[in-house]
Amino acid sequence: MIALTVNGRTHNVDTAPETPLLWVLRDHLDLTGTKYGCGMALCGACTVHIDGNATRSCVTPVSIVAGKKITTVETVGATTAGKAVQTAWEKLDVVQCGYCQSGQIMSAVALLARKPKPSDADIDSAMSGNICRCATYVRIRAAIKQAAKAMA
Secondary structure, three states, rough: EEEEEEOOEEEOOOOOOOOHHHHHEEEEEEOOOOOOOOOOOOOOOOOEOOOOOEEHHOOEEEEEHHHOOOEEEHHHOOOOOHHHHHHHHHOOOOOOOOHHHHHHHHHHHHHHHHOOOOOOHHHHHHHHHOOOOOOOHHHHHHHHHHHHHHHO
8 A cells, every 4th residue: 555645645555566656546536637658757737746746647657755745736726826827828818639638737836836926937947848739839838828927
């Protein structure tokens, strides 16, 4: 059994230590907002927060996150940055197909939580590992800027 703290709740999960966190979230805890994209940490669809840091859950063994604070898209809106990002995403109609958006939101929230007034270079750096096949990058950048402004 591995004890995980996910979205403020402790869960005891019976799984192999090398199981990727993504599959524990989706298959054991029914938290399906975190998406599988590539399985190699290249697309960002599986991004969650581990102790506040944007982390690719598809390559993160569950054993190394025991005792850490894991946050998924299901509760990120409870934070100031999370609420600001989600509101901006809706207001600017960022989503097209939506598949990558939970990962995009998680990366954006982690950025704003540590850097509330990001430059374009900060945004580029923080979001560089998140791929949007619909190419909503212009709207994503605008939403991050709007969220930052709302937090100020």
